[in-house]
Amino acid sequence: MISVIVPTHNRRELLEKKLRGLETQQGEFEVVVVADGCSDDTVDFLQTYQPPYPLELIQTPGLGAAGARNRGAEIARGDILLFSDDDVIPQPGWIEAHQKAQQKPRTVAVGRLELPLELRGSGAAELKGPRVFWWNITGNNTSMPKALFDEVGGYDPSFSSYGGEDPDLGYRLMKAGARLVFVREALALHEAFDYRSKAMEKARQAGAAHVRVWKKHNDPRIAWALGVHPALVALKLALLPSFKGLWGPRGDYELAYAWGALEAWNPPSAS
Numbered sequence: 001m002i003s004v005i006v007p008t009h010n011r012r013e014l015l016e017k018k019l020r021g022l023e024t025q026q027g028e029f030e031v032v033v034v035a036d037g038c039s040d041d042t043v044d045f046l047q048t049y050q051p052p053y054p055l056e057l058i059q060t061p062g063l064g065a066a067g068a069r070n071r072g073a074e075i076a077r078g079d080i081l082l083f084s085d086d087d088v089i090p091q092p093g094w095i096e097a098h099q100k101a102q103q104k105p106r107t108v109a110v111g112r113l114e115l116p117l118e119l120r121g122s123g124a125a126e127l128k129g130p131r132v133f134w135w136n137i138t139g140n141n142t143s144m145p146k147a148l149f150d151e152v153g154g155y156d157p158s159f160s161s162y163g164g165e166d167p168d169l170g171y172r173l174m175k176a177g178a179r180l181v182f183v184r185e186a187l188a189l190h191e192a193f194d195y196r197s198k199a200m201e202k203a204r205q206a207g208a209a210h211v212r213v214w215k216k217h218n219d220p221r222i223a224w225a226l227g228v229h230p231a232l233v234a235l236k237l238a239l240l241p242s243f244k245g246l247w248g249p250r251g252d253y254e255l256a257y258a259w260g261a262l263e264a265w266n267p268p269s270a271s
Contacts, residue, residue: 002029002095002102002143003078007068008086009035012042014191015086016049023052027095029082030054032072037062066155066165069139073149082143088113089189097186098143106148108178111141111186124192124199129182135225137170137180141188144178152176156216162202164209167226171217199249200256207260228261237262 004022008015015033022031031053035042037060046057060071065085073081080102084090094111101109113127120126125140152172159165174180210226223229227236236258244251 001078002027002080002082002099003073003076003146004029004031004082004084004095005034005069005072005076005139006031006084006086007034007036007065007072007139008038008042009062010038010040010042011086012038012040012045015042016045018084018086018089019049019051019055021089021091022095024092025053025090025095026093027099029095030056030077032056032058032076034058034060034068034072036060036064036068063157064160064165065139066159067157069165070154070157073146073154076146079146080143081146081149083139084141084188085139087191088140089191091187091189094186094188097183101181101183101186102143102145104179106145106177106179108137108142108144108148108173108180109183109186110136110138110180111143111183111188113141113188113190115190115192119190119192125190127182129184132180132182133225134170134174134180135167137173138166140190141186143186144173148173148176148178159209159212161205162209163206164213167210167222168213168216171213171219171222199253203253203256204260204263207257207262208264209260211261211264227257228264230265233258233261233265 033046058071060068069083082098098109101107110132112129113125115124115126125138127136155165156168210228214222236254240251240255244255
């Protein structure tokens with residue numbers, strides 16, 4: 001059985017859209033929703049919602065995505081964990097595609113992720129394959145055995161703000177010898193709600209968080225793969241102010257990402 005782990009924070013309408021999208025999925029699965037510090041009507045909705053699949057609700061006090069996913073995984077009854085955020089809407093055959101991909105041991109299956117037309121090029125996560133790497137392992141559309149998740153220690157809850165928790169987990173799974181596969185049939189639409197208003201803020205936070213991932217593991221491959229090596233950051237900051245317009249919205253995102261990385265590499269001195 002698959003346990004779908006869904007952290008959420010004050011996005012009841014989007015969460016409802018996701019959960020109702022799961023109503024038509026085939027296969028054996030449960031859904032674990034972690035209402036993380038919710039102060040809207042999310043919990044009220046979940047307490048009255050009666051889906052055709054088993055649904056578990058946990059309330060947590062604002063742990064952030066990493067901590068919320070860990071809590072969901074703790075109570076999951078399935079042998080397979082499928083991490084999927086509240087702004088990721090599954091398409092037909094999603095559950096079955098992940099179940100099929102998990103027939104071989106120690107598999108980390110990353111599904112196809114597409115953006116609505118208005119968000120393409122914004123910097124929000126999109127993945128169309130055909131190959132995937134450890135830095136593509138995210139909480140958007142990724143399944144793995146619960147035993148493997150526990151073996152590597154789950155998510156690092158010290159990544160409590162935006163970014164960093166996904167590549168940190170992906171790197172540890174890679175080091176543990178996980179079998180990484182791309183599953184084209186496991187399609188989900190990433191509505192990336194916050195990118196409509198917070199794209200630059202998230203880009204800056206992600207750049208800083210990815211430097212933290214490199215510092216934690218001290219492997220230069222991380223800095224190059226995540227685009228936060230000092231040489232890459234210096235190149236971006238030198239070129240992007242003049243040429244970012246050629247990339248459209250993506251150029252603005254990359255510049256904000258580089259500034260965030262620079263700030264993490266050179267934190268201000270304490271006075």
